[in-house]
Every structure is written in C-alpha cells, then in structure tokens.
Amino acid sequence: MATLPDNRLQLRAMTAEDIAAVQALSKAEQWPHRQQDLAGMLELGTGTVAVMGGEIVASAMWWPCGERYATLGSVIVARTCRGAGLGRIITETVLDQIGDRNVLLNATDEGLPLYRKLGFNGVAEILQHQGAAFQVPLLPLDAGERIRPLGVADEQRVTELVEQATGLERDAVMEAVFGKGLGIVLDHDGAITGVAVFRRFGRGYVIGPVVAPDLHRAKALIAQWLGARSGEFTRLDIPGDVGLGDWLENLGLVRVGRVVTMVRGTAPVGHGSSRSFAIVSQSLG
Incomplete structure (x- = not known):
C-alpha cells in the first residue's frame, strides 16, 4: 500500500x-x-x-x-x-x-496516465449517447420471434445470457438491475436470446444492459424502449465496436462522451451466440 x-x-x-x-x-x-x-x-x-x-x-x-x-x-x-x-x-x-482478481475499469482521458502506471492496458472504448427528443420506428423480427416483458421466471436465464455475453459473473448486479428496472426479452420460439433493461439513473433513465444475437435485434430491443418512453431523457453506454453509434445519432441520442475500457490482468471473454450492445453502467461494467 x-x-x-x-x-x-x-x-x-x-x-x-x-x-x-x-x-x-x-x-x-x-x-x-x-x-x-x-x-x-x-x-x-x-x-x-x-x-x-x-x-x-x-x-x-x-x-x-x-x-x-x-x-x-x-x-x-x-x-x-x-x-x-x-x-x-x-x-x-x-x-x-x-x-x-483481474480488474476492469472505464477510464476518462484524465485518468489514463495513472491507470497505465498501475498496470492497466486499454482494450476497448465505451461511448455515451443520450437525448430526450427522438422518433423511433419499430423494427421487424423474423417469424417465431417476439419482444415481450421480462418476467420473474426469466431472471435466471437472463442472468446467464448476460454472463455469457460479457464473460463476467453478474448475479448480484443483475439482481439489483431487476429490482430497480423494467426488462424486455427477445423470445425466439420460447428461447430467450436477448434482453434490454430500462431503469432510473442520473438525469433520467438508462437502457442497459442490452444483449442480443446481432445488431438488428439489438436495435429492435432498444427501439422498443425508446418508442415506449419517447421524450424521456435516456442514456446508453455502448461498446465502440458494436455499430450502434450512427443509428443512435440519427434517432437523436447524440454521443456526449467516451471512456477507455482498461484491464489489469486478463480481459474477460464472452461466449455463446449473443453479445453485449450496452453495459449496465460505466462503473459496474
């Protein structure tokens, strides 16, 4: 010390x-x-x-x-x-x-020099998008797919889905998210393949985590919340490589910030058929 x-x-x-x-x-x-x-x-x-x-x-x-x-x-x-x-x-x-333990953090530009000295390496970036005035068309899904409310019986499967997408154990975090927010899931013939949670945070609301099999279905989940809560100040923190940025900008959720995801040790690796399109928060990951 x-x-x-x-x-x-x-x-x-x-x-x-x-x-x-x-x-x-x-x-x-x-x-x-x-x-x-x-x-x-x-x-x-x-x-x-x-x-x-x-x-x-x-x-x-x-x-x-x-x-x-x-x-x-x-x-x-x-x-x-x-x-x-x-x-x-x-x-x-x-x-x-x-x-x-291996340690992850999201660093502002001001914090980068300190964290590098402490053995952290940059591995990705998180982009913060937010806005209150947006128009969102709902996106079509394939036959057998539907978006429905997340129920109590879905919580364990959703937690597993988030853990598979992030490579992190998220039991406590997801329990807290379920308690504070409202969720929707992407249901494909009875199998849950995606999730998006909407909850109170900061100046308004945040959508996250968002996990989906691909970009189109991530957009469909996000659009469901934005369409239902049009006019509410809403924020998303998205990995920089997921391809959502331009779409969010066009909807009216402008990029207002960027942080660098850093790891000391070994970075977690997701597995499974879905990936993370928005994180819970910059602190919690």
Missing part, C-alpha cells in the same frame, strides 16, 4: 453516511449520479474514502464479479487535492483489497 502524503489524511471504508459527500465529488466532475445511484452501487460492492480535516476529499469503489474478476470505478479526487498522489494512493488501496 502506498504511503499517505499528509499525516492529516486518513483512508477508511465508505459508509452509507458518506454518500452525500461522494455525490458532491461526483457532481463537481459533472457526473450525473444521484445519491440513490451511489447508494445502490455501494450496496453491491466496497468503497473507500480519503478524509482530511473532517472532509471527504477522494473516493473509490469496487465490485466483485466472482472470484476471477472485479470492476473498479467512482475514483474521484477533489480538484483542490490533486497533484499530491492521492489518486494513486486510493486506487492502490482498493487494488490491495481486490487482491489477485
């Missing part, structure tokens, strides 16, 4: 009582997290805060994805405390907690 740069600085576990202060750090970065969003994230994982003079000046969280992987996020250092190595210290502290 790194040495603290100031003997007035303390690192300790994040608690529910810290959420308001962490949300203030997030807001200063113009990140959209509500306190409810951060509280839900903390319930799924472990947080660390840095405190100086009784004030929280930095934060970081991580979430286990089984025994082999973890995701790291919400790494924030107050602007008044930058330049003293605090970002590295709190990140190294969290990495010590994670242990031998």
